[in-house]
Amino acid sequence: MLESFNFRIILEYLPMFLRGLWATGWISLIAFVGALAIGILACMARISRFRFFSALAVVYIEIIRSTPLLAQLYFFYFGLPSLGIRMTEHHTGILALSLNSGAYMAEIIRAGVQSVPLGQIEAGVAFGLNYFQRLRHIILPQAIGITIPPLLGQTIVLVKDTALLSLISVFELTRASQRLTSERFMPAEGFFTAAVFYLLLYYILKWLSAWWQKRLIHRQAR
Amino acid sequence: MAETADSSSGSVKNMWSYYFQKLLASVPLFLEGLWMTVLVSGLSLILGTLLGFCIGIARTSRFRLLRFFLSFYIDFMRGTPYLVQIFIVFFILPEWGLQLEAFSAAILSLTLYAGAYICEIVASGIEAVPTGQREAAIASGLNWFHRMRFIILPQAMRTILPPLVGQYVLLVKDSSIVSVIGLTDITRVGWLTVQRIPEGLMVFGLVGILYFCVCYPLIRISNWCERRLAVQDFQI
Numbered sequence: 001m002l003e004s005f006n007f008r009i010i011l012e013y014l015p016m017f018l019r020g021l022w023a024t025g026w027i028s029l030i031a032f033v034g035a036l037a038i039g040i041l042a043c044m045a046r047i048s049r050f051r052f053f054s055a056l057a058v059v060y061i062e063i064i065r066s067t068p069l070l071a072q073l074y075f076f077y078f079g080l081p082s083l084g085i086r087m088t089e090h091h092t093g094i095l096a097l098s099l100n101s102g103a104y105m106a107e108i109i110r111a112g113v114q115s116v117p118l119g120q121i122e123a124g125v126a127f128g129l130n131y132f133q134r135l136r137h138i139i140l141p142q143a144i145g146i147t148i149p150p151l152l153g154q155t156i157v158l159v160k161d162t163a164l165l166s167l168i169s170v171f172e173l174t175r176a177s178q179r180l181t182s183e184r185f186m187p188a189e190g191f192f193t194a195a196v197f198y199l200l201l202y203y204i205l206k207w208l209s210a211w212w213q214k215r216l217i218h219r220q221a222r
Numbered sequence: 223m224a225e226t227a228d229s230s231s232g233s234v235k236n237m238w239s240y241y242f243q244k245l246l247a248s249v250p251l252f253l254e255g256l257w258m259t260v261l262v263s264g265l266s267l268i269l270g271t272l273l274g275f276c277i278g279i280a281r282t283s284r285f286r287l288l289r290f291f292l293s294f295y296i297d298f299m300r301g302t303p304y305l306v307q308i309f310i311v312f313f314i315l316p317e318w319g320l321q322l323e324a325f326s327a328a329i330l331s332l333t334l335y336a337g338a339y340i341c342e343i344v345a346s347g348i349e350a351v352p353t354g355q356r357e358a359a360i361a362s363g364l365n366w367f368h369r370m371r372f373i374i375l376p377q378a379m380r381t382i383l384p385p386l387v388g389q390y391v392l393l394v395k396d397s398s399i400v401s402v403i404g405l406t407d408i409t410r411v412g413w414l415t416v417q418r419i420p421e422g423l424m425v426f427g428l429v430g431i432l433y434f435c436v437c438y439p440l441i442r443i444s445n446w447c448e449r450r451l452a453v454q455d456f457q458i
Contacts, residue, residue, distance in 0.1 A: 070398040070409055071409055075429075082421050174306055177309075187314050191313070195306050206301075
């Protein structure tokens with residue numbers, strides 16, 4: 001199988017793949033920032049004392065978690081125009097990705113915040129710290145450390161999910177390999193090259209997560 | 223002026239109810255799609271669980287070389303999008319002489335994909351069983367198979383079960399991607415319907431509701447398992 005593998009065609013199409021990698025990268029980055037913002041907001045609503053907000057957050061999180069991203073993507077892609085909202089494919093894709101990952105991140109952040117023992121928060125109240133001081137000095141320093149590895153895990157999922165944007169004709173890595181397939185009819189070269197680039201992103205994120213976890217253990221040991 | 227606005231809003235409402243009628247008429251199609259989704263994800267769930275348990279046990283074995291090759295497979299499955307994997311199975315295997323129709327390609331790729339995730343769950347479950355248990359089993363003269371069957375797996379199941387059910391939810395959701403190779407599951411039915419009924423919110427709302435009906439009970443079962451099994455801890 002390897003002797004029929006045409007490396008020259010990959011070299012010829014390499015600039016296109018690099019453009020695809022770049023697109024995957026920036027789409028993931030923007031979607032990550034959006035998802036983090038949505039996740040923090042949804043988590044704050046989820047654990048707030050106001051029933052209305054927490055119910056709203058639960059509905060959002062459960063709906064997102066029990067429907068596939070592809071259905072959500074099509075929902076926005078085909079649905080928004082009928083509401084009279086016109087967006088480019090990129091914007092639709094980033095919106096769907098952020099909303100999707102935001103729900104998962106909300107749960108990850110909630111697990112981190114709730115891992116701080118209640119006694120510490122009560123101690124903070126007893127010291128007369130207000131809500132933001134408690135958040136800033138007691139909860140966040142302890143919660144951020146342990147939420148980073150699962151957040152990076154979710155980021156890996158997010159990067160892989162950007163492949164679905166190729167189905168609404170956004171140009172990124174998978175789309176690049178589809179284009180190579182349709183222009184030269186070489187699916188093996190196209191899809192394996194895309195796979196290698198995805199693996200590259202995957203290993204970088206995995207390595208980051210392992211590095212952070214090692215640091216975390218050292219910090220706890222001190 | 224007011225009259226035209228009124229009539230236009232009336233016609234919009236008419237269009238909505240017209241499309242809604244058409245959507246109601248095509249509900250049987252959606253149910254067929256639901257059946258296909260359940261069939262594909264159910265079959266690959268069973269096969270993937272078998273594969274995952276086999277690889278998971280192999281991953282905790284002593285054979286270095288086996289573990290080394292397995293880690294390649296697992297990294298490939300976990301590090302590349304499922305969309306790329308299904309394209310590889312559907313478009314590239316024929317070049318290598320293995321012609322698969324859409325259904326078997328979907329089952330094969332979903333099984334391989336789910337197997338890689340389930341194997342990690344199984345491996346971490348086995349590693350969570352205290353070493354004392356394994357040593358006691360060896361001292362009692364149980365052979366490898368009996369050790370696995372009677373000592374290690376029953377205890378590991380406690381750690382394995384909640385994330386395993388969670389993985390099944392992901393599998394049902396990822397099965398939506400098989401629609402791209404032409405299998406008529408719910409997502410594909412939605413995609414075909416939206417060409418006739420240009421009301422994406424309505425059509426994909428229905429698609430979402432159907433997925434919700436399958437996935438939400440599974441999520442609840444997973445949560446229940448977690449609560450139920452978390453109370454009892456290993457007691458030695």
